[in-house]
Amino acid sequence: MPVYLYWGEDDFAIAQAVESLKTEVLDPNWLDFNYHKLAGDVAENIIEALNQALTPVFGAGERFVYVTNASVTQQCSENLLSQLTQKIPLIPQTSHLVLTTPKKPDRRLKSTKLLEKYSEVKNFDLIPPWETDKLCQQVKLVAEKLNLNLSQAAVVFLVEAIGNDTRKLWNEMTKLSIYQGENNQVLDKENISKLVISSTQNSLQLAKAIKDGNSALALSLATDLLNHNEPALKIVATLTGQFRRWTIIRLMTEAREKDDKIIAKLAEISNPYRIRYLKQEIRHLNSSTLLSMLPILLELEHNLKSGNQALSSLSTAIVLLC
Known part of the structure; x- marks a missing residue:
């Protein structure tokens, strides 16, 4: 054809x-x-x-x-x-x-x-980040194409570090292929954790830590992201997008909206089936709490664009959010 x-x-x-x-x-x-x-x-x-x-x-x-x-x-x-x-x-x-x-x-x-x-x-839709079995299968498929021998722990680590970013997965796996060279030994989590740069998925983990009020974990994740040269504004964009989605979903849930397709459209989420998963993530929060977080994120973005130091600005915002 x-x-x-x-x-x-x-x-x-x-x-x-x-x-x-x-x-x-x-x-x-x-x-x-x-x-x-x-x-x-x-x-x-x-x-x-x-x-x-x-x-x-x-x-x-x-x-x-x-x-x-x-x-x-x-x-x-x-x-x-x-x-x-x-x-x-x-x-x-x-x-x-x-x-x-x-x-x-x-x-x-x-x-x-x-x-x-x-x-x-x-x-060619992206695999939803919560479908970890499919993401693990994707990692194994790419590893097979690049003749990489990964342990199950390494596969799980790559899923957690990279998420559903196909481009980043290929870039990181190509890097691991060069690292392995002619040696066909099994690469474990310990072998690759210092080579693979975690970014978007860790930014989502940062959002989750803030949502759960775990300031120690949130501060650690923010520091790790910046140490891996992740742009601070990109981190904030991920946080803002995630908290915005959570807020819209919570508002619609409190308004007794039953149709997940309507909620997905308002939250700009392409897959309505994801709504049930996101509802579970914020079941212990109310809309007032989530709404109060958005101005803090907006101020953080303003501070970074004004030239303020990234780590101190992120740390201050995290303390306020948690």
Whole structure:
């Protein structure tokens, strides 16, 4: 099938899939003639991509047309739909039209139904951070591809340190592969804990420690993050986002909203099934407590942007939040 629709939040996995297909079908000597990349947020570019896909291959190999951030599965004019309907069935097997989008396709649209009929559709959503079994399986899969021999303790450590960040997982695992070299010994947690940089997942652990009032653990996590060169503003962004989500969920719960889909939409959470998990995290807190934390985080962001020292600013805010 010469048309591909890749969608989901895991942009790194999408990029890997696109690059793999590109390498498979293109002759590197004819790359300049047979490879085209266009931004898909403009209807004219979608039409241009269709025309390029219909153009015969020049020289050796096949043709590869890559459309990024394709909006055609979210909105589509009648003119563009007409172009898609006419041209997609005519794309030859020697051409490959790849459309990518971070958003879930709207299956109510005629354009989406058309693409589902003629395309290879693949979902690249991130694994939810609470599905640790799947995250462990992902670590083992990457380790297998890189010929890394990891103990179960090392796998669990990597899940805790990296979370569902696919790009960071590959970067850290590649680093471990270089460290291991020709030695095929089993790498344990002790071997890799000083090599792997924990960031986003530890920022979420920091948010949890603050939520639970564990100031000692929170201060330790904040110090570790800064010692690993994690930008302070990035830490604050993660904290603010998490506390904002918790606050919205708690407010809606206290308002007796039963529909998790409505809550997820307001909290800007793509997977409504995650709401039940987040409700459990904040079951011992009320909305007033959570609301009182947001101004402290806002002031912390202001202090950091004003040039204040990162560790002291974070420490002061943590004490106030806990």
